[in-house]
Amino acid sequence: MKVILVVLLVLVSTCSIHCAKDIQEYVDQLLATFDDKLNVLDTNPGFWTHIYGVYRQQYPRAPVSLAAEGRSMLTVEQQRIQAFKANVKYILKHNDNPLSTFKLKINDLTDWTDDELSKLRSKIQTEAPRIAVPPMMMSKQKKTYPSEYDWTNQTRVPGAVRGILNQRHCGSCYAFAMAAALEKTYAELYPNTTDSLSPQQIIDCSTTTNGCEGGSYVGTFSYIRENGYRLNSETDYPYGANGANQTCQKQGGVLLTYNSTYKLNYKQLPTENEETLKQVIYDLGPVYVYYNAGDRKSNDTQILEVSRKFDHYASGVYEAPGCCTSCHMNHAMVIVGYGTENGTDYWKLRNSWGPTWGDNGFIKIKRGVNMCGVATWPYYTGLF
Template sequence: MVIAHNHNSQSTFKLKLNHMSDWTDEESAKIRAKIAVEPINYTPVMDASQRRINNVPDTYDWRNQTRVPNAVTPIKNQRHCGSCYAFAMVGALEKTYAQIYNSSGPLSPQQLIDCSYENGCEGGSFVGVFNYIHGNGDRLNLEKDYPSTPTGSKQDKCQNPDGQVLSTNSTYHLQYRSLPTDNEQYMKQTVYEQGPIYVYYNAGKREGNDTILREASTKFDHYASGIYDVPGCPTHENMNHAMVIIGYGTENGTDYWLVKNSWGTSWGNEGYIKIKRNANMCGIATWPYYAGLF
């Protein structure tokens, strides 16, 4: 499959073998979480004076900017646990931590898995884990203070509910905003003006008879480089993964999102993937969120 795909001159991306290549369908399904999608309650991230689409650069990467150093931390690995919702949340909040403390702070997904009253390794939601953080005094531990378990599994009880405060003072508080559905121009503006955003995604599934979902799963699992594009991938249903958009750009005339995954550095392009932009590819623009200081 990998060789045949890579010999297809019409494809915009390449595949490779990786640590997931010998996984069973059941193992692949484990890291595709049961996503609880909340109804969108759209609140503008930016007021009208900030919406300057023409002033947004064509390419941006939060890893390589100086406005907020350390906004993106190294790639993490959720292992055999459907905890993408927790990893995506910390990825979306690490820019806020860097903004407040002016230092690199990989935050703890394990705390969210153990303590947030979501479903541990069986999935969760953006709003659920955000509400946990907010109810915990806007606090979340650093990864070094609340490390992941060796297998990524949920622990029997919450080990340490304390952590770093992710609000600055009485003026600015940690809040979230739902971004408008299917509006990738607004998403681009938000990524540049505000920071990385949390997105739900249809990563396909190997089991079952849906050929598009099987194709999307196999290709997503083995992505290596280029711009991921699977025509026909569902955009408003079967959401089973969460990731973080950290940038965007254009390559060979095709617009893309630069996305941080949580499947380790042997997956993708050292843990990252470029996904076709302005096409709502696999639902990436259907339920986006931004969390930060307001």
């Protein structure tokens, strides 16, 4: 025990967070010489004090809002520390599994309470899945598609995928996904722009969605259409503190349609048809999808596992065996590409949990198995 404590103290004193690129790498460096990392954590409370202090420097907290809901500041802080410990141990255990196809990491969500994590999930309002392939999605001639494609680094439409945004404490993923799904159209119509479109306008002004309590693709598109196919830029209508609902600041925005021949429209793609999905992504552009991101407050162990892994995804190809493909749809993202990594096919999706989440704000999800419902409710938005 004393030997372990001495070694830890030496490591802490000789290597600060500046030795590593992030808090996960820092913790990995501190524990690199130990075989039983979890035992070291369980028997050295001083280690937790140190790394949580470093973590809070990187991710400052102001938990006043939770205290206002009837809980003391101390209780909230205790919940945060307990969540941090449990999640760090879970991450380390997962990353030690040589059979896993993906890695987890400590991030902004690691000390969030279950209530906060649940608010990240939305009450997604799903429509009936589509079976047939829409005519405009059918390729007129057979062609060979590339084995990988990524709208984040292509040159066909510069700016088709823009900076990663952060929805924070608001179940507004549906609004962020719609703003992201419209970016290719925005780039086509206004090629010299660099800013994003405004999710906050959708949250505040749409009467066909429910603000921070969730929404749907169809409801969100209905608002865009009723607003004259317009949406303000993020610069002109920025995201508010924690994304909370506000009074509608202004309607209107940039025009996102062209003419009667090339009009902003959408098509719901056929359910669980990942070959068609691949073709649409390559031929036409990014696709909006619903997703089962698990639930931290669930009594179902499997649903809880899905949440823990998704919340702390870092790199590799994510898979969660047994994840329901047609239930618990509580998140919306945008597929921006596809490829193969270490023999496993994947979809590349853009999330709205900030650039420090996942792989710079993106996640690779196993392709070809409708992982967590990624191909159950896909929607393409564009000019046609």
